[in-house]
Amino acid sequence: MGEEETRGKDGADLRGIPRVDRVLASPSLPEAKRRLGVASLTRLVRRALDEAREAVRGGAPCPTAEDVAARVAAYAEQTLRTRARRVINATGVVLHTNLGRAPLGARVAEALASSAAGYTSIEIDLATGKRGRRGAFAEDALCELSGAEAALVVNNNAAAVLLMLGALAAGRPVVVSRGELVEIGGGFRVPEVMARSGARLVEVGTTNKTRIADYTRALDAAPDAAAILRVHQGNFRQVGFVERPSLAALAALARERKVLLLEDLGGGAIVDLAPLGFSEPSVKSSIEAGSDVVCFSTDKVLGGPQGGAIVGRADLVAACRKDPLARALRLGRLPLVALEATLAAYLEGDLDVIPTLAALRAPLSAVRARAEHLQGELERRGVTSSVVELDGAVGGGACAEEPLPSCGVALEATGGLAAAIAERLRSADPPVLPRVQEGRILFDVRTLLDGEDMPLALAIERAVKG
Numbered sequence: 290m291g292e293e294e295t296r297g298k299d300g301a302d303l304r305g306i307p308r309v310d311r312v313l314a315s316p317s318l319p320e321a322k323r324r325l326g327v328a329s330l331t332r333l334v335r336r337a338l339d340e341a342r343e344a345v346r347g348g349a350p351c352p353t354a355e356d357v358a359a360r361v362a363a364y365a366e367q368t369l370r371t372r373a374r375r376v377i378n379a380t381g382v383v384l385h386t387n388l389g390r391a392p393l394g395a396r397v398a399e400a401l402a403s404s405a406a407g408y409t410s411i412e413i414d415l416a417t418g419k420r421g422r423r424g425a426f427a428e429d430a431l432c433e434l435s436g437a438e439a440a441l442v443v444n445n446n447a448a449a450v451l452l453m454l455g456a457l458a459a460g461r462p463v464v465v466s467r468g469e470l471v472e473i474g475g476g477f478r479v480p481e482v483m484a485r486s487g488a489r490l491v492e493v494g495t496t497n498k499t500r501i502a503d504y505t506r507a508l509d510a511a512p513d514a515a516a517i518l519r520v521h522q523g524n525f526r527q528v529g530f531v532e533r534p535s536l537a538a539l540a541a542l543a544r545e546r547k548v549l550l551l552e553d554l555g556g557g558a559i560v561d562l563a564p565l566g567f568s569e570p571s572v573k574s575s576i577e578a579g580s581d582v583v584c585f586s587t588d589k590v591l592g593g594p595q596g597g598a599i600v601g602r603a604d605l606v607a608a609c610r611k612d613p614l615a616r617a618l619r620l621g622r623l624p625l626v627a628l629e630a631t632l633a634a635y636l637e638g639d640l641d642v643i644p645t646l647a648a649l650r651a652p653l654s655a656v657r658a659r660a661e662h663l664q665g666e667l668e669r670r671g672v673t674s675s676v677v678e679l680d681g682a683v684g685g686g687a688c689a690e691e692p693l694p695s696c697g698v699a700l701e702a703t704g705g706l707a708a709a710i711a712e713r714l715r716s717a718d719p720p721v722l723p724r725v726q727e728g729r730i731l732f733d734v735r736t737l738l739d740g741e742d743m744p745l746a747l748a749i750e751r752a753v754k755g
């Protein structure tokens with residue numbers, strides 16, 4: 290080693306800094322080595338050693354190999370924590386965007402395990418042995434369930450909207466209400482997606498009021514218009530002095546003017562959620578009201594994996610399918626298997642195997658009974674909690690400001706204790722995400738999946754007892 294390496298520029302003695310292989314051989318690292326591999330771990334060791342050198346130059350004492358290894362173990366832990374894993378959602382938000390929206394449940398997990406672990410008959414017709422249509426079962430099921438003539442599944446609803454506008458309206462005006470030029474989050478803004486699709490945005494009306502006459506005037510002024518676009522206002526609520534035409538009125542105007550009525554429905558409710566008190570419209574109601582093409586997400590109120598659907602008139606869906614973008618935006622094999630299993634549950638009428646629907650449909654009395662059970666279980670473990678009424682939410686850009694009455698248990702935790710317990714819960718196995726409020730931690734049981742009650746009770750007990 291040259292003088293330059295052993296002594297810092299200011300003369301600090303760097304000779305005591307442990308070597309990479311000494312740190313790697315530390316007894317505290319085999320687990321990290323197994324899970325990350327030697328190459329990744331070596332990179333973390335070098336990073337920790339660089340930092341140690343810097344610290345020694347600044348006057349810090351020279352660390353031992355074990356000191357550096359402890360630091361490396363912490364970095365390894367951080368790296369491993371970034372990996373997506375199963376968590377318990379006790380937030381009461383059914384479609385939690387940061388938790389992957391709709392949970393898939395045991396039935397879909399089984400389908401994934403059996404179809405996706407090996408080869409999958411995704412584009413082969415097993416009757417003839419010839420090439421088959423990818424997504425055929427999912428698309429036929431969507432037609433059956435929505436009453437649409439044809440369907441196409443793609444990567445997500447953002448892709449569906451982009452493809453629909455690009456294939457059906459590129460280069461031509463599309464009329465949209467100013468009250469519907471929305472942002473969904475994660476970068477989806479209607480005007481920007483529309484610009485990218487090549488369709489030309491024609492704004493009509495005002496933020497709060499758009500009348501049918503506004504659309505009529507816009508169509509008068511744009512004789513080459515391709516379509517009217519209707520966008521679902523799901524993630525925000527307008528109240529007070531507001532107005533927009535019914536979908537049926539827009540459909541009548543579109544027919545009269547020989548333009549298309551396209552709809553970005555956001556969530557794709559397959560069953561009517563109105564009896565449960567939610568305003569989310571169903572795909573079927575949009576088709577019945579006269580939308581020519583409807584786009585929606587498959588991982589919102591539909592309760593499936595990430596995906597998007599384009600359903601409607603056969604000639605228009607065919608044009609979307611033929612567009613070169615369709616190949617770029619197609620749905621992956623694993624989500625397709627998961628979507629088909631989800632839609633099969635709808636066809637069979639087995640709604641409670643779809644966790645999103647089970648959570649939305651559970652009567653408050655059943656949710657309360659579950660909370661009481663959890664509270665009893667915690668008491669047996671020596672943890673004091675109380676059963677409380679809570680306001681959950683549908684989430685996922687649906688039913689904004691519509692409360693989802695729920696129930697759960699509350700732990701009193703004053704001072705910094707709530708944050709400390711919440712942190713321990715997040716590092717539990719599986720991690721638990723509760724709602725943390727001033728002075729209490731709330732566990733909403735509506736969003737628990739089957740079999741999660743006991744692991745939750747255990748995680749709470751451990752977090753409380755430190």
Ligand SMILES: *Cc1c(COP(=O)(O)O)cnc(C)c1O
Binds near residue numbers: 445521553
């Ligand atoms: C959620 C949503 C989207 C985006 O759907 P993704 O599946 O997240 O791509 C687009 N439009 C509306 C109205 C939405 O609610």
